[in-house]
Amino acid sequence: QVQLQESGPGLVKPSQTLSLTCIVSGESVSSGPNYWTWIRQPAGKGLEWIGRIYSTGSTRYNPSLRGRLTISLDTSKNQFSLRLNSVTAADTAVYHCARVRYYEATFDPWGQGTLVTVSS
Amino acid sequence: QSALTQPASVSGSPGQSITISCTGTGSDVGAHNFVSWYQQHPGKAPKLMIYDVNKRPSGVSSRFSGSKSGDTASLTISGLQAEDEGDYYCSSYTSSSTWVFGGGTYVTVL
Numbered sequence: 487q488v489q490l491q492e493s494g495p496g497l498v499k500p501s502q503t504l505s506l507t508c509i510v511s512g513e514s515v516s517s518g519p520n521y522w523t524w525i526r527q528p529a530g531k532g533l534e535w536i537g538r539i540y541s542t543g544s545t546r547y548n549p550s551l552r553g554r555l556t557i558s559l560d561t562s563k564n565q566f567s568l569r570l571n572s573v574t575a576a577d578t579a580v581y582h583c584a585r586v587r588y589y590e591a592t593f594d595p596w597g598q599g600t601l602v603t604v605s606s
Numbered sequence: 607q608s609a610l611t612q613p614a615s616v617s618g619s620p621g622q623s624i625t626i627s628c629t630g631t632g633s634d635v636g637a638h639n640f641v642s643w644y645q646q647h648p649g650k651a652p653k654l655m656i657y658d659v660n661k662r663p664s665g666v667s668s669r670f671s672g673s674k675s676g677d678t679a680s681l682t683i684s685g686l687q688a689e690d691e692g693d694y695y696c697s698s699y700t701s702s703s704t705w706v707f708g709g710g711t712y713v714t715v716l
Contacts, residue, residue, distance in 0.1 A: 533697075546704060
């Protein structure tokens with residue numbers, strides 16, 4: 487059974503970099519064919535797809551975040567990470583990681599999510 | 607990329623059927639059958655309910671069904687139960703190899 491768990495600081499100052507890690511168990515992030523993705527949800531609002539990474543390290547990002555965003559793989563630790571630069575209050579959200587089932591292009595399962603607040 | 611359009615709220619009495627719509631464009635919902643629906647209860651992670659427009663994952667009740675016509679997908683919940691109350695989100699893969707979500711619909715069981 488695949489499980490995902492997010493970790494990282496809950497508070498980030500404006501203009502700094504938000505860094506999160508998703509630890510995966512039950513499946514290798516380097517074996518394919520599935521993708522690995524980040525999704526966020528501001529309080530009381532809807533879901534926003536952030537980006538995804540494939541086992542080869544190939545990435546695809548939400549155009550609205552491109553330029554500030556980096557998603558990377560650490561195959562030795564079976565995890566993947568998110569780095570978002572130059573954050574503002576608008577980046578405050580619950581951040582979820584999830585597996586993307588390749589053949590169905592669907593998100594399953596999801597991590598529980600971690601709240602990141604951008605504030606000085 | 608613009609969010610898919612969902613009604614903000616839908617309500618129904620126990621035992622009734624409700625339908626949630628999800629309208630996109632020819633670049634997402636209308637482009638292929640990679641449409642999914644997720645259920646979310648407060649403080650919980652979203653749960654996959656429907657994928658590939660109308661397929662149910664193992665363990666999801668047959669009361670949940672999906673369909674699509676043109677650029678609009680729909681989720682129908684039949685035999686509405688109290689436990690169905692919560693937020694529902696549609697998502698679609700896009701022709702740009704990205705994903706887009708709907709704004710979410712809150713289902714109230716009266």
